[in-house]
Amino acid sequence: MELRLYNTLTRQKELLTPIHPGEVRMYHCGPTVYQRPHIGNYRAFLFADLLRRVLELAGYQVLQVMNLTDVGHLVDDAEEGDDKLEAQARRDQLDPWQIVERVSAAFFADMEALAVKPAHVYPRATDHIVEMVAMVERLLEQGHAYRVGDNVYFDVHSFPNYGKLSGNRIEELEAGARLEINSEKKHPADFALWKSDAKHLMKWDTVFGPDGFPGWHIECSAMARKYLGDHFDIHTGGEDNVFPHHECEIAQSESVLEGPFVNLWMHTKFLQVDGGKMGKSLGNAYTLDDLSKRGFSPLDYRFLMMRGSYRNPLNFTWQALQGATEARRNLNDFRSRLAAEAGVTLVDLDSLHVDSAVNRTRLAFQAALSDDLNTSEALAALFVLRNSFIHGKLAAAEYSAALALLAEADDVFGFLDPVIAGGLTDAAIEQLLVARTEARAAKDFARADAIREELSAAHITLEDTADGLKWYRG
RNA sequence: GGCGACGUGGCCGAAUGGCUCAGGCACGUGAUUGCAAAUCACGUUAACCCGGUUCGAUUCCGGGCGUCGCCUCCA
Numbered sequence: 001m002e003l004r005l006y007n008t009l010t011r012q013k014e015l016l017t018p019i020h021p022g023e024v025r026m027y028h029c030g031p032t033v034y035q036r037p038h039i040g041n042y043r044a045f046l047f048a049d050l051l052r053r054v055l056e057l058a059g060y061q062v063l064q065v066m067n068l069t070d071v072g073h074l075v076d077d078a079e080e081g082d083d084k085l086e087a088q089a090r091r092d093q094l095d096p097w098q099i100v101e102r103v104s105a106a107f108f109a110d111m112e113a114l115a116v117k118p119a120h121v122y123p124r125a126t127d128h129i130v131e132m133v134a135m136v137e138r139l140l141e142q143g144h145a146y147r148v149g150d151n152v153y154f155d156v157h158s159f160p161n162y163g164k165l166s167g168n169r170i171e172e173l174e175a176g177a178r179l180e181i182n183s184e185k186k187h188p189a190d191f192a193l194w195k196s197d198a199k200h201l202m203k204w205d206t207v208f209g210p211d212g213f214p215g216w217h218i219e220c221s222a223m224a225r226k227y228l229g230d231h232f233d234i235h236t237g238g239e240d241n242v243f244p245h246h247e248c249e250i251a252q253s254e255s256v257l258e259g260p261f262v263n264l265w266m267h268t269k270f271l272q273v274d275g276g277k278m279g280k281s282l283g284n285a286y287t288l289d290d291l292s293k294r295g296f297s298p299l300d301y302r303f304l305m306m307r308g309s310y311r312n313p314l315n316f317t318w319q320a321l322q323g324a325t326e327a328r329r330n331l332n333d334f335r336s337r338l339a340a341e342a343g344v345t346l347v348d349l350d351s352l353h354v355d356s357a358v359n360r361t362r363l364a365f366q367a368a369l370s371d372d373l374n375t376s377e378a379l380a381a382l383f384v385l386r387n388s389f390i391h392g393k394l395a396a397a398e399y400s401a402a403l404a405l406l407a408e409a410d411d412v413f414g415f416l417d418p419v420i421a422g423g424l425t426d427a428a429i430e431q432l433l434v435a436r437t438e439a440r441a442a443k444d445f446a447r448a449d450a451i452r453e454e455l456s457a458a459h460i461t462l463e464d465t466a467d468g469l470k471w472y473r474g
Numbered sequence: 475g476g477c478g479a480c481g482u483g484g485c486c487g488a489a490u491g492g493c494u495c496a497g498g499c500a501c502g503u504g505a506u507u508g509c510a511a512a513u514c515a516c517g518u519u520a521a522c523c524c525g526g527u528u529c530g531a532u533u534c535c536g537g538g539c540g541u542c543g544c545c546u547c548c549a
Contacts, residue, residue, distance in 0.1 A: 011478095032548070044549035069547095163477090166544075172476040173545060189545095216547070238549030239542090243477080269479075270543060277542065307498070308487055313480060313542060320486040323499030327486095330498085333512095368488090376488045380497035387497095390514080445508055452511080463513045470513085 001058040005234075006311060006372050008242060008265040009165055013372050018233050019263065023061045026051070027224040027262075029237035029245070030066040030122070033103040034088045038285040039301060039316065040271040040278050042114060044238045046302060047268045047310045049116040051236065053412045054369050064119040065227045067220060068107075070100040071125045071202055071213060096201050100124075110288050113298040115414040121227050125219040126202070132214045132222040133206050135256055136193045144255040148184045150196035150209030156189045159251040165265060166243035191248050193218050217248035224262075225253065235262040239269050268310045275315055286316075296321055303328040303415040306375040327383075332417050334386045335406050336461065340472035342399035349404055357394055358401040361385040365409060375413070382409055424458045433462075433469060 003016040018024050028048040031037045037045075048066065055062045088099055111118070125132075136152050139145035144158045156162045156170055163169050173189045192215035194208050203211045224232065237246060246265060253261040270277075273284040288298050304324035308314040352359040361381050368377035385402060388394045394402065410416045424432075432451050439447040452462055455471070463470045 029549075034547095037549080041549045047549090167477050168545065169476080236549095239479080240544065240548060243544050244546090245548090268549065270549070272542065275541070304486080311479090312487090315486070317485065319484090319500080323486060326500090327498045374488070376498095377496070380488070383497050440508070443508075445510080448508080449510080456511095461512070 001366055001370055003054070003058055003370050004372055005264060005266065007263075008267050014264065016233075016264070018060065019231060022059070023063065024055050024234065025063040025228040025232040026065070026234035026236065027220070027228055027232065028064070028066040028119070028235075029220060029241050030068050031103075031107055032069040033100050033107060036103055036106045036287055037110065038278070038287050039291070040285065041238075042110065042288075042301070043271045043305055043310075043314070044236070044268045045111065045116060046114060046305045047266075048119075048236055049114075049414070050306070050310075050373060050375065050412070051234070051266070052117060052119075053414065054373060057366070057369070057408075057412050063228065065121045065123065065224065066119040067223050068100075068104060068122055068124045069219065070104070071219070110298070113288060114302050115299060117414075123223045123227060125214065125223070128219065128223050128226065129204050129206070129214065131226055132218045133194070133208070135218060135222050135225075135252065137207065138256050139193065139252065142255060144252075145193055146186065147208070150194075150212060151184070151192065152194040152208060152215075153185050153190045154193050154215075154248070154252060154255075156187060156191070156251065159255055161254070162189075162251050163247065165247045165250055168243055168247070191215065191217065191244060193252070217245055218252060220245070221249050221253045221256075221261075224249075225257075230257050231260050232262060234264045234266060236266045236268070239267045242267055266310075269313045271316050272313050273316045278316075291321070294318065296325060299415045299417070300325040300328055303413075306379060306413055306415065308376060310373060328415055331382065331386065331406075331415075333461065334389065335403065335416060336472045338389070338399050338403045338406070340470075341396070342403050345400040347401045347404040349401065349408060352401055356398060356401065357385065357388060358398050358405050361402075362405050362408070365405075369412065378409075379413070382406070424455075424460065429455065429460055429471060433471065437469070 004013045005016055006013050016024070026048075028045070030045070031041060045066070048064070052062050052064050088096075094102075136145065139154065140147065140152065143155075145152050145154050170187070170189050174187070194206075194212055194215055196209045196212045197203070198211040200211060200213055203213050206212050224235070235246065235249075242265075250261055272278065273282075273286075276282075278285050288301070291298070291301055300321060301324075304316070304321055305314070307324060307327075349358075349362060352362070361384065364381040364384075365378045368374040368381060371377075385394070385405070389402065406416070432455060436448050436451040439445070439451065455462060459473055460471055461473075463472075
């Protein structure tokens, strides 16, 4: 299974050829842990999870790193020295470190609820000050950076390729509407590697002075290098990261390394809400709790995210989420109905007859994912299989294989409900069904419904079909 | 001012220079029913606007309008 992935750097789909055969190493820009991430943030993290799962499906061994930014990024102008973490700390009258712990815990709980496979490392910026300082020192030695007092800046003119990721040109950045006035920088486009401010709460005593903290971009360069090596395969983030964050990472890292840094850059488009932007001030920066208040599970949201392309904006509406919920339920039911009839045969999907319906679905599924993670089309393939089952066009002999394929698909999508083990025995169920039939015959519908509720609570679904009563687990 | 993206039926959305625009949801009619739920059958609805290229454009090019991202931390 070969993968073709869209590279922001080259603006085209490229065949993935890992640096180390059989192994893919990747880095994802994670959350800034000053506030619980909203569903828009999770779009990017769900993408990272999807990518990892597809890579694993394709047989690669994956090393996945997602950072937690737990040190302040400046909110206003550099002079204010105010960062999001510290501002939040002031609002909550908490220590910034406490905020970090609280939000990180919420983040990991959300990720688990979303069925995200944990990355192999979640490094925190504040645990890697030493690595960052070393990198900044090296840039100074190389002449890529310069000091002004206790601050250190990267000299963008020292890196000829500055702008290659975003398409920005240094001259245009300078001519931009948002001029930096009164800066100590040599050039407005130069960016901070290390800053100092005695008023900062999170600060470190280093060779650059007693009150320093890292610049906005150096943390990812330093941590990626530590855990993934100098040159690795994939780096992802939201579209907002392209510039300046990833552009600056490239400048720093390729300067220090004097060689390549990342082969493939991938970026997710933003989630929109009701056709417009999402924002706290707009009141539509929903969290998973907001969804659950309306009766939706995190997996419903996960499913919704898989229905569109990560490279296109996705419009979140409650109606769309409702639609995703119903669709997900139908796929769950499909699995249950197959399970009720398939028996327990184990199927090796690799040995299916090439022309079998399940094998054709599998090929379509994999081909879609291989083409820059076309989840929409991959999902459609599963529904086509479901349709042929419903229309009686899927041979009973293929039920076990179909079930196995659904399991494989769910290894990638991860949105099906966990399979319930145990519960009522068949005999107990049959007994309840007899009681329900009697109640119905006696027009005691309240009792009949009560029995159905009881079965439903035990994850048994009933169908009064023309052929009689059917039931299945799920 | 500069860089980039998007605009498909009631909703969410793929693919695509012509062959039915996938799939899902919703909706309508019917079957089965307890004028319930679930299930099943059948069915309806499109491409922001204006030019251009082309035998032919939703798909390519240009312009307009709208939306989104970046140039300030941000998925």
